[in-house]
Amino acid sequence: xxxxxxxxxxxxxxxxxxxxxxxxxxxxxxxxxxxxxxxxxxxxxxxxxxxxxxxxxxxxxxxxxxxxxxxxxxxxxxxxxxxxxxxxxxxxxxxxxxxxxxxxxxxxxxx
Amino acid sequence: xxxxxxxxxxxxxxxxxxxxxxxxxxxxxxxxxxxxxxxxxxxxxxxxxxxxxxxxxxxxxxxxxxxxxxxxxxxxxxxxxxxxxxxxxxxxxxxxxxxxxxxxxxxxxxxxxxxxxxxxxxxxxxxxxxxxxxxxxxxxxxxxxxxxxxxxxxxxxxxxxxxxxxxxxxxxxxxxxxxxxxxxxxxxxxxxxxxxxxxxxxxxxxxxxxxxxxxxxxxxxxxxxxxxxxxxxxxxxxxxxxxx
Numbered sequence: 001x002x003x004x005x006x007x008x009x010x011x012x013x014x015x016x017x018x019x020x021x022x023x024x025x026x027x028x029x030x031x032x033x034x035x036x037x038x039x040x041x042x043x044x045x046x047x048x049x050x051x052x053x054x055x056x057x058x059x060x061x062x063x064x065x066x067x068x069x070x071x072x073x074x075x076x077x078x079x080x081x082x083x084x085x086x087x088x089x090x091x092x093x094x095x096x097x098x099x100x101x102x103x104x105x106x107x108x109x110x111x
Numbered sequence: 112x113x114x115x116x117x118x119x120x121x122x123x124x125x126x127x128x129x130x131x132x133x134x135x136x137x138x139x140x141x142x143x144x145x146x147x148x149x150x151x152x153x154x155x156x157x158x159x160x161x162x163x164x165x166x167x168x169x170x171x172x173x174x175x176x177x178x179x180x181x182x183x184x185x186x187x188x189x190x191x192x193x194x195x196x197x198x199x200x201x202x203x204x205x206x207x208x209x210x211x212x213x214x215x216x217x218x219x220x221x222x223x224x225x226x227x228x229x230x231x232x233x234x235x236x237x238x239x240x241x242x243x244x245x246x247x248x249x250x251x252x253x254x255x256x257x258x259x260x261x262x263x264x265x266x267x268x269x270x271x272x273x274x275x276x277x278x279x280x281x282x283x284x285x286x287x288x289x290x291x292x293x294x295x296x297x298x299x300x301x302x303x304x305x306x307x308x309x310x311x312x313x314x315x316x317x318x319x320x321x322x323x324x325x326x327x328x329x330x331x332x333x334x335x336x337x338x339x340x341x342x343x344x345x346x347x348x349x350x351x352x353x354x355x
Contacts, residue, residue, distance in 0.1 A: 003346045006317040010347070071318070075278035081313075 005067050012064040019057045044106045051107040058099030066092040122197060124151055126163070127205040130212045135203070136160075148188040148196065149177050152204060152216065165216035172330070175264035178271070179216050180205040185271040187330040207271040209284075223267050223284070230287035231309030234294060237301035245299045257296040260289045260338045262331055269325035269335055281314040285325035285335035288316055292338035295345060304349075311346035319343070 030040060044050045066088040073084045122142040125135040140154045149167055156163040167177035172190040179188050182196050182203050196202055210218035238245065247254055269285035270276055276284045291310035294300050310316055316339045325335040348354045 002313055002315060002317050003311045003350045006311070006343070007347055007350050074281075075275065081281075 005070075008063055009067040012060040016057065016060045016064060019053065019060070022053070023057070041106065045108065047107055051103060054103045054107065055100070058096065058103055062092050062096040062099060065095060120200075122151065122193065123201040124155060125201070125203045126152070126155060126160075126216070127212075128160075128163075128215055130214055133212070133215070142193065142197075142200070146193045148179070148181050148186065148191045148193060148202065148204065151193060151202070152179075152188065163216070164214040173264060175266035178207055178266040178268045178330075180207055180271065185268040185328050187266055187268060190330060207267055209271050209273070209276045210267065218267075220267060223270055223286070224265075226283040226314065227265070227287040227290060229309065230283040230291045230315065231294065231302075231306030232287055232290040234297070234300055235302040236299060238299070247298060253296045253298060256341060257293045260293045260333055260335070263289055263293075263333060264331065266330065268328050268330055272324040272328040274322055274324060275318055275320055279314075279318060282318045283310070283314045285319075285339065288319070288342060289333065289335040289338040292341050295342070307342070307346055307349060307354075310342050316342035316346065 069091065070084055070088045073079055073087075074081065077084075079087075120142040121139045123137060123139055125137045127133055128136045138155045138159050140151055140158070143150075149170065152163070152165050153167075156165070165177070165179070167189060168174040169176070170189045172187055175187070177188045178185060180186075180203075181188065181191060185207055186196070188204075193202065204216065206212050206216050206218045210220060210223060213219050249255075249258075263286060265286055267286065269289075273282075273284055275282050288310055291306050294306050295303050295310070300306065319336065319339040321336055321340065323336050326333075326337075329335065345354065
């Protein structure tokens with residue numbers, strides 16, 4: 001299992017790195033021109049491309065973050081490994097749910 | 112014969128006495144030319160403190176028995192000259208970090224060697240004594256990887272230097288993983304997959320932060336961080352079905 005988690009964490013990081021660059025670039029671009037929230041929403045709502053882009057981002061973050069936090073907790077706290085694993089499953093699920101909700105809120109309406 | 116009127120320069124040595132709840136006791140020994148830290152400990156035991164417990168065997172940097180913490184850093188004491196570490200005329204000598212203290216400078220190395228085993232460090236041959244000796248090409252990449260780590264003397268200096276060992280009891284540590292790396296690159300080893308599986312398990316290579324304290328302190332200049340990186344790479348390739 002450790003090798004699998006190790007691989008997942010690396011692969012998710014590799015996928016996220018270019019996504020983060022695009023994400024930050026878009027923020028800078030959108031804010032420089034002074035776009036309002038409504039104007040941004042009008043561009044993202046119904047966009048399958050943005051839904052896929054941020055959907056992939058959310059999945060990668062939900063996989064990547066709990067694996068890293070798991071290592072930190074194992075090294076820095078006396079918590080039992082099984083408890084940490086269970087807590088990280090909950091943490092990952094929470095990230096996924098919150099992220100998917102946010103993506104849906106911004107890009108929804110493309111049914 | 113030594114001139115008795117000459118004033119001897121003394122070295123102040125603080126040595127850990129007792130187990131985990133012990134304390135430092137300071138001794139004075141004459142500062143000599145070409146004196147190693149192990150010589151100092153021996154002198155203290157012979158002249159001041161016959162009950163002082165410490166461990167050594169070969170005195171020439173081969174057996175890996177005499178490692179201690181000298182002025183806060185892990186060292187092989189038989190090859191560490193006092194003049195390298197005692198610029199102020201004082202040295203502090205403690206047992207190695209990350210290992211249970213038994214008494215004075217002696218630590219319990221059981222956990223260190225158990226981890227060595229758990230990380231897959233035991234060689235399993237496939238040939239018998241009736242077979243021809245294996246012909247291993249010294250220029251092959253695999254053999255060069257193995258050769259780069261093979262001189263480890265298991266002194267546990269890297270284990271004492273490693274922060275991840277200090278944080279996580281389960282972590283096998285640099286020496287054990289370096290050993291596993293030499294084995295998976297030894298073409299005579301019959302259990303490569305098992306060794307790789309063991310070395311990438313819970314306490315294994317994935318825990319290493321590549322901080323490099325092992326490289327910095329290894330007395331014979333090995334690079335366990337590179338060995339562990341090799342294990343990470345190999346276990347990943349194995350995981351995605353591209354292993355050899």
